[in-house]
Each structure stands twice: as structure tokens, then as C-alpha cells.
Amino acid sequence: MEELKILLKNIHKDESKKLETYISGGGYEALQKALSKKPDDIVETVKKSGLRGRGGAGFPAAVKWNFIPRDCSQPVYLIANADEGEPGTFKDHILMEKDPHLLIEGMLIAGYAVHSFQGFIYIRGEFAEIAQILEQAIAEARQAGYLGKNILKSGFNFDINVYRGAGSYVCGEETALIESLEGKRGQPRLKPPYPAASGLYGSPTVVNNVETLACLPFIVREGPERFASIGIPGNTGTKLFCISGEVNKPGCYEFPLGVPLLNLVYDVAGGIRGDRKLKAVIPGGLSTPVLSAREADVLMDFDSLAAAGTMLGSAGVIVLSENASIPEIALRTARFYANESCGQCTPCREGTGKLRLLLERIFLGSGEADDIRRIMKICTSLKGISLCPLGDAAFLPIFNFVEKFHGEFEALIR
Amino acid sequence: MLSIKQKDDIRKKAKEFPGHRSVSLPALYIAQSGKGYIDRKDIEEIAGILSISYAELYGIASFYNLIHRKPIGKFHIQVCTNISCSLLGAEHLLTRLEKKLGIREGGATADGIFSLESVECLGSCDKAPVMMINEKFHEALTEKKLSRILASLKEKAE
Numbered sequence: 001m002e003e004l005k006i007l008l009k010n011i012h013k014d015e016s017k018k019l020e021t022y023i024s025g026g027g028y029e030a031l032q033k034a035l036s037k038k039p040d041d042i043v044e045t046v047k048k049s050g051l052r053g054r055g056g057a058g059f060p061a062a063v064k065w066n067f068i069p070r071d072c073s074q075p076v077y078l079i080a081n082a083d084e085g086e087p088g089t090f091k092d093h094i095l096m097e098k099d100p101h102l103l104i105e106g107m108l109i110a111g112y113a114v115h116s117f118q119g120f121i122y123i124r125g126e127f128a129e130i131a132q133i134l135e136q137a138i139a140e141a142r143q144a145g146y147l148g149k150n151i152l153k154s155g156f157n158f159d160i161n162v163y164r165g166a167g168s169y170v171c172g173e174e175t176a177l178i179e180s181l182e183g184k185r186g187q188p189r190l191k192p193p194y195p196a197a198s199g200l201y202g203s204p205t206v207v208n209n210v211e212t213l214a215c216l217p218f219i220v221r222e223g224p225e226r227f228a229s230i231g232i233p234g235n236t237g238t239k240l241f242c243i244s245g246e247v248n249k250p251g252c253y254e255f256p257l258g259v260p261l262l263n264l265v266y267d268v269a270g271g272i273r274g275d276r277k278l279k280a281v282i283p284g285g286l287s288t289p290v291l292s293a294r295e296a297d298v299l300m301d302f303d304s305l306a307a308a309g310t311m312l313g314s315a316g317v318i319v320l321s322e323n324a325s326i327p328e329i330a331l332r333t334a335r336f337y338a339n340e341s342c343g344q345c346t347p348c349r350e351g352t353g354k355l356r357l358l359l360e361r362i363f364l365g366s367g368e369a370d371d372i373r374r375i376m377k378i379c380t381s382l383k384g385i386s387l388c389p390l391g392d393a394a395f396l397p398i399f400n401f402v403e404k405f406h407g408e409f410e411a412l413i414r
Numbered sequence: 415m416l417s418i419k420q421k422d423d424i425r426k427k428a429k430e431f432p433g434h435r436s437v438s439l440p441a442l443y444i445a446q447s448g449k450g451y452i453d454r455k456d457i458e459e460i461a462g463i464l465s466i467s468y469a470e471l472y473g474i475a476s477f478y479n480l481i482h483r484k485p486i487g488k489f490h491i492q493v494c495t496n497i498s499c500s501l502l503g504a505e506h507l508l509t510r511l512e513k514k515l516g517i518r519e520g521g522a523t524a525d526g527i528f529s530l531e532s533v534e535c536l537g538s539c540d541k542a543p544v545m546m547i548n549e550k551f552h553e554a555l556t557e558k559k560l561s562r563i564l565a566s567l568k569e570k571a572e
Contacts, residue, residue, distance in 0.1 A: 090537045245497070
């Protein structure tokens with residue numbers, strides 16, 4: 001199966017992170033084109049393209065932009081969410097490391113569309129070296145007149161500041177990210193108000209995922225119809241699929257949305273290590289419910305996966321072979337969310353902690369007959385009652401691990 | 415205690431943000447850039463520069479995993495033990511490291527050269543198992559590769 005490289009078209013070039021390389025591949029042409037139009041036309045173009053947010057929720061990008069109030073007296077801020085922390089996800093890492101100007105051009109287009117003059121890249125703290133690559137690319141772009149005042153003599157002013165997080169998964173949630181960027185503990189806010197009404201420093205704010213922003217240069221340059229012709233209806237464009245776990249050729253691959261999951265596993269990623277049998281696939285990062293091998297015959301897009309009872313999420317595909325122990329993975333999942341819960345909401349803090357304790361004792365062989373029922377009760381009764389989805393991101397997958405593989409849990413209790 | 419240069423760097427950095435409080439994370443990074451961690455005095459001094467309370471800044475410092483409030487080794491080893499790395503033997507590598515360094519996860523060697531910590535997903539799962547030493551990623555680890563990395567670091571430390 002041949003990849004369709006739109007976002008990844010530059011990454012294998014020599015010196016791919018350099019401005020010259022980016023320009024020689026048609027870089028910053030889209031910016032020039034965008035600046036010759038009205039900001040509203042860009043919003044309309046993105047609307048026509050059908051672009052849905054690549055961070056996990058799949059919310060239409062143009063609709064999110066349209067929530068920004070018109071003619072508002074406050075500054076509008078644009079934030080690129082580069083806090084890539086969803087286990088199994090490494091696409092933004094590759095995009096920023098290999099092709100930083102793609103993100104910069106995407107931010108310029110988004111900034112122009114929403115009348116912003118200041119952008120931030122909130123990057124996870126562990127990506128210190130990538131933050132430096134971005135800083136260098138920003139300096140190059142500034143030098144060449146793509147950032148700063150009166151960009152390409154259009155009268156548009158825009159600049160970008162890189163802000164390094166410091167090791168916190170919850171900061172990927174947009175209001176926690178904003179709190180963190182304001183220099184506080186990264187604890188999610190009560191919504192509404194949404195960031196579009198009151199975000200960074202109380203100003204209207206758009207938060208877009210790195211990959212979402214990276215789609216914009218193609219959409220503007222090639223036209224929304226071209227983008228919309230890729231993928232399947234309602235799920236347009238290409239998507240970066242991060243394949244990891246027990247496959248022969250793990251990696252980040254670009255395909256149109258709607259690619260069959262089994263093709264990704266067997267053709268693209270070379271099948272399972274040691275020719276073992278497939279047990280299960282986590283399709284969209286650790287927070288998305290697992291698919292058992294017999295459920296894995298699905299298409300990889302927002303709507304098909306929702307219909308299959310799971311989510312595309314960040315498209316972090318984790319492949320599990322017959323050797324994998326589901327109770328062990330469930331325990332690791334519970335530990336992760338218990339570690340990363342910010343502690344603000346009781347259902348999330350206590351629920352993830354309790355799940356960890358129950359799964360630990362089952363795993364160590366001291367589980368009680370009633371423990372499976374206890375786990376299921378926590379997962380169902382504490383769902384949807386915290387400020388952000390972090391707790392649910394534990395409850396949903398753990399519920400599915402236990403429900404779909406209850407035999408493995410029962411075997412440990414007996 | 416912060417050096418004069420660190421204080422200047424913090425004040426300079428604060429000007430980059432529309433809200434000066436945003437500098438609290440960069441300031442904590444600047445403060446720990448010297449000795450690898452921050453102490454009570456550092457927090458007091460930064461809080462003074464930012465005009466916020468000690469308690470509030472301590473709350474911020476304690477929220478983030480990469481802000482260290484106790485000494486770490488000259489080489490701080492962070493091993494990812496999340497699912498994709500675990501499936502490919504991360505726990506085994508962590509045990510090997512504990513044995514080779516003679517310390518437990520969360521500890522540091524007596525000479526202050528190495529400290530070891532297991533961490534959550536580092537976002538490099540296609541090259542699992544993965545670890546970070548200070549700010550550098552080490553990927554597709556095997557036992558052999560691990561021994562080589564440790565040997566070269568020990569050499570550097572001498």
C-alpha cells in the first residue's frame with residue numbers, strides 16, 4: 001500500500017528543517033496566497049475542506065475558529081498544542097523535528113484567519129531539543145520576513161513564542177494548557193467559558209493541534225476541494241498514523257482517513273513480530289477503548305471508529321499480540337492515569353487511584369472474587385463527572401479491557 | 415540561591431510574555447539549570463521576582479515532573495515504561511539499569527553521577543524502548559546498547 005505524503009512530504013529530504021528546503025518544496029506559497037485574501041475567506045476555505053481537529057476530538061477546525069468573537073477589542077491568541085503526550089503517539093514529534101516550517105506556516109495562516117497577532121507553541125518539556133529546532137526555524141522565518149511586522153508587505157503582523165511545558169500529561173487538555181502557559185499549575189478550568197470566549201490571559205484563544213495546523217498550507221495552496229477529495233465523506237484529508245507495539249515495522253505513516261486498520265497492521269507495519277497472532281489493537285492512543293482481534297476489521301476514521309465503540313483519538317495505534325497480558329496492560333493504564341490525574345476532581349483522583357489498587361492486587365494474585373464487579377462499577381459510575389476527560393480516559397479503556405478479556409482477569413483471581 | 419545572571423535571565427524572559435507570570439515555568443528551568451534541582455531559597459527568590467507567594471510557586475514547582483526538588487545525578491536517566499515500551503522490554507531494561515548502577519528506581523548513585531527514574535510515554539514509541547538522559551533521547555534500546563551508553567557516560571564523568 002502506497003502512502004499519500006502531504007504532511008510528511010519533506011521529512012526525508014536532506015536538511016529538511018531548513019528554510020531553503022521548505023521553500024524549494026513550495027513552502028510559504030500558501031501564506032502568500034492566504035494574505036491576498038480576506039481572513040473570512042480562509043475560514044470559509046477551511047470549512048469547505050472539511051478539516052477536523054487532529055488532536056483527538058475531531059471537532060471541525062473552521063467551526064472552532066468561528067467561535068472567536070468578531071471585532072473584539074482584546075487581542076486574540078493562537079496556541080499550537082504540541083504537548084504530545086498520549087501514549088502511543090509521536091506524530092507531532094516527527095513533524096516539528098523534521099519540518100518545523102510547516103507548523104510555522106500553518107500557524108501564520110490560522111493566525112491570519114482568526115485575526116491574531118501572537119501565537120504560542122506549547123511544547124511538552126521532554127521535547128527540549130525539538131523546542132530548540134523550532135526556535136531556530138522561527139528565527140529563520142523572522143529573518144526572511146515571514147514572521148514579525150508587516151509580513152510580505154501585507155500589513156499582517158504575527159509572531160510566535162515557544163513555551164516549554166515541564167512534564168504533565170493533563171496539560172494537553174486545552175484549558176490546562178492555558179493555565180500552564182499562564183505560569184500556573186496545569187489544572188483544567190470549568191467550562192464554559194470556552195477558550196474562544198476567555199482563554200489565555202482572559203482573551204479569546206484558539207488552541208489547535210500541531211497536525212491540524214500542518215494541514216493548512218496544503219488546503220490553502222491546493223484548494224479545499226482537493227483536500228476534501230481525499231479520505232471519505234465527513235473524514236477528509238490524510239492522517240498521520242503512529243503504529244507501535246508488537247509490529248515488525250513501527251513508524252509514523254500517512255494515509256487518507258478511512259484506511260483499513262488491518263492493512264495498517266499487516267501491510268504497512270509488516271505484521272506482528274515473530275508471526276504471532278493478533279490479540280488486540282488500541283486504535284487511537286491509550287485513552288481509546290481497545291478492539292479485540294475480531295473487531296479489528298474497521299476503517300480508521302473518526303466516524304467508523306465511533307461506530308465501532310471506540311475513537312480515532314490521536315491515531316496512536318498500539319498493536320498487541322497473543323503474548324500480551326491484558327490485565328498487565330490494564331494495570332499499566334490505571335497507573336498512568338492515576339499518576340497524571342491533577343487531583344482537582346474527586347471522581348478522577350479517587351477513581352483512578354482505586355482502579356490502580358484493584359488492578360494491582362488482581363495482578364499480584366490477591367484479587368477478590370468481587371473485584372471485577374468493583375472495577376466495572378468505578379468505570380461506569382464515575383464517568384463524565386469531572387472537569388476534563390482525563391478520568392474518563394482511564395475509565396473507558398479499562399472498562400473495555402475487562403469486558404472484552406474478562407477471562408484473563410478471572411484466571412488471575414481464581 | 416540564584417546567580418545574578420539567572421536573575422537577569424528570568425527578568426529578561428518575563429518581558430517576552432503579555433502576562434509576566436507566564437515566566438514561572440521558564441524561571442524554574444533557569445533556576446535548576448545550574449545544579450540540576452531547585453531548593454527552598456531558589457523558590458523564595460523567584461517568587462520575589464514574580465511577586466507571588468512562596469506557597470503558590472511551590473505548588474507550581476511540585477506540579478511538574480521535570481522540575482526537581484531534590485538533587486539528581488549529573489546524568490539523569492528517565493526510562494519510559496508505558497505500554498509501547500513495556501511491550502518491547504522496558505521493564506527488563508530498567509531492572510538491568512538498577513543492577514548495573516546499584517540503585518533502585520527513584521534513587522541516585524552515591525557519587526552523584528547517575529540517577530534513575532521510570533517515566534510515562536516520551537512520544538517516541540516507534541523507536542521503543544526509549545529513555546532520556548538529561549535532554550537527549552536514546553532509542554531502540556537493547557542490552558548491548560545500554561551497556562555502551564553507560565560506559566561512555568562513565569568515561570565522560572571521570
